[in-house]
Amino acid sequence: MSIPKNYRWRKFVDQVMRGSTVVATGCAVIPLIAIIGYVLTLGASALSTQFFTDVYQPPNMAQAAADGSTPAFDPNDPFAGIGAPTDGTAPVDGAAAPEADVYAGGPVGGVLHGIIGTLIITGMGLLFALPIGIFAGIYLSEYRNERYATIVRFCCDVLSGSPSIVAGVVIYILVVIRSQQFSAIAGSLALMILMIPIVTRTTEEMLKLVPESMREAARGLGAPTWYSTFTVIIPAALPGIVTGVMLAFARGAGETAPLILTVLGSNMISTDLFAPMASLPLLAYRYTESPYPGENTLAWGAAFVLMMLVLVMNILVRVATRRRAGASR
Amino acid sequence: MSSMTISQLAPFYGARQAVKAVDMQIATQEITAIIGPSGCGKSTVLRCLNRMHETILGASAKGTVLLNDEDIYGVNVDATLIRRRVGMVFQQPVAFRTRNIYENVAAGLRLQGMSHKSELDQAVEEALQSAVLWDEVKDVLSKPGTALSGGQQQRLAIARALAIKPDVLLLDEPCSALDPIATANIEELLVQLKTTLTIVIVTHSMQQAARISDQTAVFMVDTTSGNPIGELVEKSSTSSVFTNPSDPRTESYISGRVG
Numbered sequence A: 001m002s003i004p005k006n007y008r009w010r011k012f013v014d015q016v017m018r019g020s021t022v023v024a025t026g027c028a029v030i031p032l033i034a035i036i037g038y039v040l041t042l043g044a045s046a047l048s049t050q051f052f053t054d055v056y057q058p059p060n061m062a063q064a065a066a067d068g069s070t071p072a073f074d075p076n077d078p079f080a081g082i083g084a085p086t087d088g089t090a091p092v093d094g095a096a097a098p099e100a101d102v103y104a105g106g107p108v109g110g111v112l113h114g115i116i117g118t119l120i121i122t123g124m125g126l127l128f129a130l131p132i133g134i135f136a137g138i139y140l141s142e143y144r145n146e147r148y149a150t151i152v153r154f155c156c157d158v159l160s161g162s163p164s165i166v167a168g169v170v171i172y173i174l175v176v177i178r179s180q181q182f183s184a185i186a187g188s189l190a191l192m193i194l195m196i197p198i199v200t201r202t203t204e205e206m207l208k209l210v211p212e213s214m215r216e217a218a219r220g221l222g223a224p225t226w227y228s229t230f231t232v233i234i235p236a237a238l239p240g241i242v243t244g245v246m247l248a249f250a251r252g253a254g255e256t257a258p259l260i261l262t263v264l265g266s267n268m269i270s271t272d273l274f275a276p277m278a279s280l281p282l283l284a285y286r287y288t289e290s291p292y293p294g295e296n297t298l299a300w301g302a303a304f305v306l307m308m309l310v311l312v313m314n315i316l317v318r319v320a321t322r323r324r325a326g327a328s329r
Numbered sequence B: 001m002s003s004m005t006i007s008q009l010a011p012f013y014g015a016r017q018a019v020k021a022v023d024m025q026i027a028t029q030e031i032t033a034i035i036g037p038s039g040c041g042k043s044t045v046l047r048c049l050n051r052m053h054e055t056i057l058g059a060s061a062k063g064t065v066l067l068n069d070e071d072i073y074g075v076n077v078d079a080t081l082i083r084r085r086v087g088m089v090f091q092q093p094v095a096f097r098t099r100n101i102y103e104n105v106a107a108g109l110r111l112q113g114m115s116h117k118s119e120l121d122q123a124v125e126e127a128l129q130s131a132v133l134w135d136e137v138k139d140v141l142s143k144p145g146t147a148l149s150g151g152q153q154q155r156l157a158i159a160r161a162l163a164i165k166p167d168v169l170l171l172d173e174p175c176s177a178l179d180p181i182a183t184a185n186i187e188e189l190l191v192q193l194k195t196t197l198t199i200v201i202v203t204h205s206m207q208q209a210a211r212i213s214d215q216t217a218v219f220m221v222d223t224t225s226g227n228p229i230g231e232l233v234e235k236s237s238t239s240s241v242f243t244n245p246s247d248p249r250t251e252s253y254i255s256g257r258v259g
Helices: A007-045 A049-053 A059-067 A099-104 A112-142 A146-161 A164-179 A184-209 A212-220 A225-254 A257-262 A280-289 A293-328 B042-048 B079-085 B101-111 B117-130 B150-163 B180-193 B206-212 B238-243 B248-254
Strands: B004-013 B022-026 B031-035 B059-067 B086-089 B168-172 B198-202 B215-222 B229-237
Touching: A007 A293, A049 A112, A112 A146, A112 A184, A112 A225, A112 A280, A112 A293, A146 A184, A164 A184, A164 A257, A184 A225, A184 A257, A212 A225, A212 B079, A212 B086, A212 B150, A225 A280, A225 A293, A225 B101, A257 A280, A280 A293, B004 B042, B022 B229, B031 B042, B031 B206, B042 B168, B042 B198, B042 B229, B079 B086, B086 B150, B101 B117, B101 B150, B117 B150, B150 B168, B150 B180, B180 B198, B180 B206, B198 B206, B206 B238, B215 B238, B215 B248, B229 B238, B229 B248, B238 B248
Parallel strands: B031 B198, B031 B215, B086 B168, B168 B198
Antiparallel strands: B004 B022, B004 B059, B215 B229
């Protein structure tokens, strides 16, 4: 058997091609692993009981607590100790810690207010988005009128591809300005806008994966479309729909830009839906900018908790739906 | 139990007529087989008999189909109610995922609002008995329907259709996805069922039609006009169709020269 003329060349090209796919995959994976690894290591070091049970503490107050000295925080003068004289004279407002210690300090306070806020804001956004998204998905898959469906699908895709700040601006103009109030509910509405297309499209895709024969069989029993959709088709597609819902939750939980314009943020635990509220991504954003190293560490911690929150929610819901869908296997 | 009278039934896909107008009588306590080559519209005609045809996007039908004396294409007739009286079994065995065997059979009953446990138990058992599946599944009723074999799933589908006590049972090539033994089981079952039920079966197997049916309708494709269109060429007792066909096209089809 003779070796074809360009055999060596073809073999060379094949190896170059294969090599470049490996290199490209590596380039794609390295930043991913680096980010996760970085957040895990730096974030985990911020964790402590206090991190989960405490809220924001002004750095000077935390320092005072660490020294065993009287906390300098005075509700009537919240800026006490910050910007205190550095020329050797004693701080005016009692036992405020020296500035140098504040800048060297470890993590101060915790992010409990952020955890609670994120759960409330994202959870409520999901609550708004779920019925709309799921029913829209059902319409697109089960009741479609092709012309409307194409328009709706296109809008969904544009919306899920558009920058999230757009949702923030829209709610800022429609809700925040009119109500003259930053509020948790405005944040939930902004997140709802971002979640709806995700829930709609995954619901549609998952319903379409259910074989047509199952719809026919239900129809053949004399079941109206709504009945077969809710008792036969949706149960069969449930695990996939849940995945879409979790994707939407993860997207919403991580959004920062729309929240800056809507919930503003808060340093305290707040459950008032009509008032500003804290949230983990906002804390991560603000603490990263902070001049205090302790707060920078908190930012890593907040990012870490955010990741874990999404991960744990994901696992829990998957386990729960697998048990329910388990009867199908 | 009901007879069906089909007159001038013309199924359409969009503007295209799929089958030339059909006139046919379907008698009670008999199995009527519909045979013919692919594309002759035999499934389409069958699906017109319980208004499943129109569930396909753009599909419609003209003509009348009398179920006893009532036109199922009448003005104020609800198609879903017709489908409860004219049940259907499909080519692919369908077990509802996420439902166990019991709930698969109970699906139609629950749809009709039956909710008493004892009533349901009895109806489910009856349906499984008449589908000759009861002895195989009575101890595993809580197992998922998809755990059954193909042949069992097809009998499960028949049980589900029988549970709501239809007058007529339509079967669209119910054995084409099954092995010979499962096919024999289903055929035996159908022959038992015909004493209490009107049965119409579409089959691509002439042997099957010859084995189980009393009446046979032969459909062919007419390509003379350029647009292929299905056509009922002959309908009479099975023995006369297979031994003494009146139409030359039937003769060449059953003798294997075409189709």
